[in-house]
Amino acid sequence: MKIVVVGLGVIGGSFTMALKEAGYNDVYGIDINEESLEKAKKLGLIREGFKNGEEVIKSADFIIISLYPRLVKQFIIDNKSNFKDGAVITDATGIKKMFIEDIVNILPENIDFVFGHPMAGREKKGIDFASSQVFKGANYILTPVSRNKEENLNMVEDLIYKIGFKRVKRITPEYHDEMIGYTSQLPHSLAVALVNSDVEGRETGSFIGDSYRDLTRIANINEDLWSELFLGNKENLLKSIENFEVELDKIKDAIKDDDKETLKEIFIKSTKRREKL
Amino acid sequence: MKIVVVGLGVIGGSFTMALKEAGYNDVYGIDINEESLEKAKKLGLIREGFKNGEEVIKSADFIIISLYPRLVKQFIIDNKSNFKDGAVITDATGIKKMFIEDIVNILPENIDFVFGHPMAGREKKGIDFASSQVFKGANYILTPVSRNKEENLNMVEDLIYKIGFKRVKRITPEYHDEMIGYTSQLPHSLAVALVNSDVEGRETGSFIGDSYRDLTRIANINEDLWSELFLGNKENLLKSIENFEVELDKIKDAIKDDDKETLKEIFIKSTKRREKL
Structure with a gap:
């Protein structure tokens, strides 16, 4: 499974670290900050980093977006013709209802967005403060929507447990x-x-x-x-x-x-x- | 210097532990709870424990009172004829102005009460949760009153540093x-x-x-x-x-x-x- 992490800040960076530890090794990164990309590559967290992710997105099976809420929306708009058919996307956004309505409105039909929220974070910004440890034993929330495929929800849930979370709960966005x-x-x-x-x-x-x-x-x-x-x-x-x-x-x-x-x-x-x- | 710790709860217990580590070995304990006394003695924190402290108070040079505010007052009343001439007392009470006024009104002339507040604690009660570690690097406040002798303030301050606190500040009760x-x-x-x-x-x-x-x-x-x-x-x-x-x-x-x-x-x-x- 080819995984792309979008946004290598404190949460995205932590995802790449936790993925590596869990044995996922086909992982790529997208960030506007070149230093973050270099650091992630030097640490062996990603195979390659991209400032413009157009190409790598075209072959991505699973995309983890760790951006500010409004930038998630922009990312979907910018890439709606780039996504691979059947690709699964997830996010780490701390709000859900309004956010999901915005996203679902603009999401291509053949893409499955599994909305999630890792209940783990740090008060600092940036990959320098990323750590897989913050995920260990933490809670994770998924907020399924009607268009989600059960197999994709299960795939995401499975990955969440593998990268160290203790409990995954499925609830409504509300x-x-x-x-x-x-x-x-x-x-x-x-x-x-x-x-x-x-x-x-x-x-x-x-x-x-x-x-x-x-x-x-x-x-x-x-x-x-x-x-x-x-x-x-x-x-x-x-x-x-x-x-x-x-x-x-x-x-x-x-x-x-x-x-x-x-x-x-x-x-x-x-x-x-x-x-x- | 013969030291008596009154109240072997989480704070008083921590005092006995920190005193032991700092090399003070003429330390006694008073508590109404027999189990706390036994535990303190078994751990080598006190030479002897007393439910009724009348006798040991008569020879105490320094008394550390770790009781609830109203019990401090009662302790002074109950023991006002027991204190050794020139004995120094300190407390660990988290409020000062009203409390000090109450105590000063009933305190024998020949006793010096140095009012203090260790800025360290734990949310649990009892000696089982005591630990000298909570004092390490913490702040301590002394609130001198006009009748305090400088030598006694210095003695208490010196002891506070020895048992692990990082900073002692002298300020007004207000x-x-x-x-x-x-x-x-x-x-x-x-x-x-x-x-x-x-x-x-x-x-x-x-x-x-x-x-x-x-x-x-x-x-x-x-x-x-x-x-x-x-x-x-x-x-x-x-x-x-x-x-x-x-x-x-x-x-x-x-x-x-x-x-x-x-x-x-x-x-x-x-x-x-x-x-x-």
């Missing part, structure tokens, strides 16, 4: 976006707001422990990618933020009222829920 | 509480509210990555301790929550308005701030 709004986008919003709410001029660095460090790691955020992800899932994210605010208000009210018993109940609830995870 | 409201109590509030805002019945566990895991670790929280800490620092914590809400609202508004540029600016700000830490 449910994906609802859950991701809560488990990924809301935490990113909180981390960003936490860091930005610091009062200017304090020596905060001298007063932090592991909790602040852990909660703010993802405040180091790729602004191009995440502004797209947030706006591509706005209703779900806003709902998650509102649910969060209700719970934060309960804590605020209990503090204002010196209501120790309610505070304890709130803490007992969060402890139980966290232990179940 | 500044401590302001900073801790932001760097510790606010993150705990956010983690708790995040976990509690999950919608009942969803299979959240299948949709989480490292970010959710990191942000919710401290939602597993000791309700007795943290309800005391929150209510003992209510004004600062409420102010921190309000500042946070202002920043979260900026994110919400940008999402509602499809304002990608503002979102990006917000993310660039948080990234810069996080990288500086």
